[in-house]
Amino acid sequence: MSGNIMVDVRNLKKHFTKGPEVLKAVDGVSFQIRKGETFGLVGESGSGKSTVGRCLIRLYDYTDGEVYFDGQNLSKLGDKQLKPFRRRIQTIFQDPYSSLNPGMSVLDLIGEPMDIHGIYKKADERKEFVAGLLEKVGLKREHLYRYPHEFSGGQRQRISIARALSVRPDFVVCDEPISALDVSVQAQVVNMLEDLQAEFGLTYLFIAHDLSMVRHISDRIGVMYRGRLVEVAESDELYDNPLHPYTKALLSSIPIPDPRTANERLAIKYEVPTTNDGAVPELREVSPGHFVADH
Ligand SMILES: Nc1ncnc2c1ncn2[C@@H]1O[C@H](COP(=O)(O)OP(=O)(O)O)[C@@H](O)[C@H]1O
Ligand SMILES: [Mg+2]
Numbered sequence: 001m002s003g004n005i006m007v008d009v010r011n012l013k014k015h016f017t018k019g020p021e022v023l024k025a026v027d028g029v030s031f032q033i034r035k036g037e038t039f040g041l042v043g044e045s046g047s048g049k050s051t052v053g054r055c056l057i058r059l060y061d062y063t064d065g066e067v068y069f070d071g072q073n074l075s076k077l078g079d080k081q082l083k084p085f086r087r088r089i090q091t092i093f094q095d096p097y098s099s100l101n102p103g104m105s106v107l108d109l110i111g112e113p114m115d116i117h118g119i120y121k122k123a124d125e126r127k128e129f130v131a132g133l134l135e136k137v138g139l140k141r142e143h144l145y146r147y148p149h150e151f152s153g154g155q156r157q158r159i160s161i162a163r164a165l166s167v168r169p170d171f172v173v174c175d176e177p178i179s180a181l182d183v184s185v186q187a188q189v190v191n192m193l194e195d196l197q198a199e200f201g202l203t204y205l206f207i208a209h210d211l212s213m214v215r216h217i218s219d220r221i222g223v224m225y226r227g228r229l230v231e232v233a234e235s236d237e238l239y240d241n242p243l244h245p246y247t248k249a250l251l252s253s254i255p256i257p258d259p260r261t262a263n264e265r266l267a268i269k270y271e272v273p274t275t276n277d278g279a280v281p282e283l284r285e286v287s288p289g290h291f292v293a294d295h
């Protein structure tokens with residue numbers, strides 16, 4: 001396999017069973033992420049984006065398919081063999097309020113993953129490294145001994161980012177990292193993620209439903225609809241020349257406030273066209289690098 005591929009997802013399936021029902025959250029997804037690139041994953045709520053992200057880091061065992069990371073097949077590895085990959089692959093979640101343990105100081109929140117992976121055993125080295133990271137994410141050394149409740153949402157997300165980067169990962173799954181933040185700080189956090197990517201040579205999977213932000217940050221974008229990828233293309237190509245009817249619907253949809261999350265969600269009018277034999281079209285390349293799953 002080509003050495004410039006960081007993540008290679010092949011026919012990934014994750015089905016949840018609830019009693020007699022099978023929910024096909026992810027149902028045959030294939031894509032590759034190149035080293036150093038940002039791959040955006042978009043689609044409305046419930047389309048399976050987070051489930052893909054969780055399968056990549058094996059927070060979930062999957063129903064079928066394979067995930068290769070830097071040439072290694074992670075699908076069959078046990079916990080012990082996965083440990084180095086659990087350092088190299090980190091995640092930043094949407095909600096900076098529930099993802100940080102309220103009883104831990106910033107120093108320990110950021111130091112904990114380092115402890116797990118045996119980085120910096122000496123307390124003063126550990127502290128200096130954490131203080132340096134705090135500055136890189138726009139916080140200060142004096143924040144080391146403070147607790148999550150003393151920070152705003154945007155600052156908490158900066159702490160989460162420092163925590164993820166503390167173990168020097170290669171690949172970061174950013175699962176809607178700005179969706180829960182005030183609009184005024186969203187761009188700052190995105191710009192910071194881009195700066196950190198350049199500085200540390202990171203590869204990102206950037207999950208989002210805010211389409212303008214994902215266009216800005218992503219090199220390539222995959223569009224998910226009901227557990228499947230319906231279109232993959234370079235960012236500008238996808239926005240300038242969307243081919244799948246669902247992508248077109250997504251791009252023309254208007255954000256509406258979602259009372260459950262106080263965020264905006266998208267109102268999309270689209271139903272997948274049904275075929276006589278019920279077959280789901282596979283992704284095929286219609287122009288260089290532009291894939292669409294359509295009849
Ligand atoms: N742990 C789980 N158990 C059962 N169903 C789940 C679980 N996680 C996700 N799902 C379901 O899988 C589908 C896809 O969810 P998710 O991946 O969170 O979508 P997205 O991130 O695109 O909003 C949804 O119908 C969701 O309810
Ligand atoms: Mg999600």
